[in-house]
Amino acid sequence: MQIAKKYFTEGLIQLTILLSLIGVRVDIDSYLSSYYTPLIDINLGPSSAYIQTPFHILRDTLDGYGVHPKCPELDYFFASRRLLDEVRNLGSPRFPTQLSAWLVHQVSAIDKAECGPSTSNNTDTELESSGDEVRDDRQHLPDRVQELCQTSPELGQGPCTSGACGFLKQDNDVKVKEEEEPAALTQLAHSSTLEQENLLESINAFSDPARPDVDQHWNNLFSLSVTDLEDLDSLVADADIGAISQDVSLRDAMEASAGAFGVTSERTESRLRTQQQRTFFRLESTDSSHSDASPGMALGLAALPFASVCNVTVNVSSRSALGGCLDEAVFDEINQLGLETLDTMNLQLMSGLQNVDPQVVEDLDSDSGLSLESSCGGPVSPGSSDMSSSSSSSSYCDDECGATGYSSEVDSIPSKCIIDNTTTWSPVDLSESVWHDHSYSSPAFYGPPSLTLPHKGIHEESFRDDSGTRLDDRELSRDELRARAMCIPYSVLQIVNMPVEEFLEVLDSHSFSPEQVALLRDIRRRGKNKLAAQNCRKRKLDAITGLQEEVEQLQAQRDRLLREKQLTAKTMCAVGQQIEQLTRDVLARLRDNSGQSLNPDRFTLQCTANGRVVVQPVRRPAVSTSAGNKTDKRKKEKKQ
């Protein structure tokens, strides 16, 4: 049950993010707080060195808000949390998550309601193909949405009325009921586009105090019975776009829509192409980005003028449609954690939960769902990010092959060396940042980037690189070789990152020989010291860098002060000369009692405290030095 909860939770996060992109605010924090480890950013210093973060210890303390911020794995979790925070900042209304999820499909009726008779026809055909229950439900479902749209005029605006629906209208005029399935497919896929805008507008109206009736509209919208939703799901399934309902995949919806928007004469081909695109997108979904849109994506965009809103992961225009509330990182996050994981989650939920194979369930628990960090390409391997994308599938094979983290020679290891999968400690994979790509310390032994949120069973980690070859085919570290030689059923990464309680329990429960125990302790000590050394060196480099910067700043400050000093000296000299000249001028115009002008050498001007200027005789230094005496003597001699 915990596993099921975990998968639902992870899927819920993905779903929440997707829904949030269309303006639907979902509060899952209260739910997640009971399972996941919320994190907090603690500023403990400028260094971002490698830190062994005891997630396993902090998992249950303070709701996890004590996790060390230096841990590089936190970046992605912070990103996900930041994403959720941004989503919450959208100011959208809150409503139950589950219902919100269904609204993605349910509000598609808005499109039908807005698009006039033509789309209504399309809706009819669509509903006809979905069975009697749908036919019954459509009686009130579109009506409610129509009511909402009529009361909220802005809901009827947007690309639907001018573009998408017009396109649909033309399409439906040409092709009548013989194209029910593609039309429904188009309608549903397009409705996903339109409902996002409508939802955004509805949310805006919702937040408008001058529109009290919008509350009622939301209530109407939310009061849709469960049967409506289920019927809509069946409708979706009948339309052969089950991926939308099962995976809540907007991308699939876009692809389906792309097929529907294609040239009608090529409907069949378009459908096939849609399926191909869907497969293609699934394969590349984690790597898709704005800049390198795949050909399939480009095709979808070309064929679907309004796919911008559907495909929230690709088109930049979707950002404008969403009010610019989400930055590019949001889309990247969605790309990385959303669609792919939803697919895998769905499949794993279907297969794993039904088969109830404890081993498989354990595998699923190991690296599925919210693999936020797994997509990070760390220094371990350039293909580490790719590894993560296929971790869900590859983990099975690795588990079946036995102990993970061992080399290909694991086949020769006695059966007793099979990893004990019953251990339940929560590993913390620091491999992507800590385990450097040093060939004599192969990343294989540390394994690929794995789940960093509290999860169980690092044993199920996939040890494949991007090329599909087992990483443990590579060279092993010395400790890994020693562990293998001693038949230690744990990888070095496991031994090092294992919490001490678990480590001691392992030492006690496996009846290891003293040599094995010593080796385990040495491996753990060396591994931790290795991390500490890396951390220490990075800190040292940071300190050196900081000192160098400080030196440069101080040198610059010194140069600046010297320049200011020189400038000040020049200014003072110039001012002194001006004062001297002014004094001469003033004294030249003054007369003494005999009517003679004052000699500037004998008199000077002094400015008193009250601002008056007085003439004072020049005070010669009274101190007579030897040199002065000599000078006086010479003067006397000259006079004589």
Next chain:
DNA sequence: GACAAATGTCATTAC
């Protein structure tokens, strides 16, 4: 092969 840089390991200390 020499060399510098990077990294691993050991010993020690402090918490």
Next chain:
DNA sequence: AAGTAATGACATTTG
């Protein structure tokens, strides 16, 4: 007392 982080010193590996 035990575990571990931090760090200097030395060893090892790599380019």
